[in-house]
């Protein structure tokens with residue numbers, strides 16, 4: 001595995017830049033309100049004219065950003081293995097060129113399982129992401145083995161048929177797949193990291209543990225666009241993963257830093273939920289701050305862990321993924337009061 005920037009492919013990554021970024025025309029906000037098209041299996045929303053598209057986070061896996069500059073193209077995250085070949089095909093059709101690079105926002109399988117369909121690309125991630133992905137190879141192989149269960153999540157017959165067809169070559173070589181098909185070969189542990197894609201500058205940020213211990217925010221200043229991975233669940237209960245190094249205190253800091261990077265027109269891609277903006281990212285911050293406050297107050301009032309995890313507060317009203325509510329409370333409780341679990 002490559003562990004230093006020096007060995008990166010300089011056709012793609014020119015390494016750390018020492019000067020600031022000169023932002024180009026901000027195109028993203030103008031396109032934010034365009035309706036998503038439904039001409040393919042995935043719903044793609046154009047977020048920068050002719051240059052960037054997003055297909056959102058859903059049961060098909062986390063949100064994916066596809067962006068092109070010159071003859072190079074990047075995807076951020078890869079959904080699940082069973083859907084990734086079709087995902088790649090559709091992205092390349094929209095971009096009009098082959099995908100050359102992939103960045104993972106963190107290690108979770110709904111964001112990295114599809115790496116296997118991009119193994120010929122430059123795959124880049126946080127050092128911790130690569131490590132955790134490398135520990136889950138059997139789980140990823142299982143995603144391939146059970147791909148048929150994933151196809152049905154696309155809904156209609158035409159989409160399922162397209163997914164089956166696109167997956168077929170990958171399925172045929174399932175027994176040969178292993179470490180290098182999923183684990184990003186290029187890793188980073190210094191931030192911010194400035195990368196070059198064609199004529200476009202990509203900035204990677206890591207602000208410490210949050211959703212996991214290896215969250216990376218992918219920012220494209222020229223497009224006034226950022227992909228926050230699962231640091232941002234838009235209008236949804238967020239997923240806290242203690243086994244992945246989650247931290248409510250850290251999550252708060254991560255979003256505070258991310259908000260500094262935004263203005264009122266920034267397109268903020270959530271790992272799950274609709275494409276957001278600075279305001280909705282701020283709602284995520286208020287959620288995490290509020291759940292910490294709520295758990296502290298309930299604990300101070302003498303309530304047990306069991307009683308507190310059954311609670312809800314007004315800031316939780318109307319959010320998606322109700323099944324994550326008690327899990328989120330439990331994770332925060334265990335972080336705040338580890339001796340009382």
Ligand SMILES: [Zn+2]
Nearest residue numbers: 106108211230
């Ligand atoms: Zn995640």
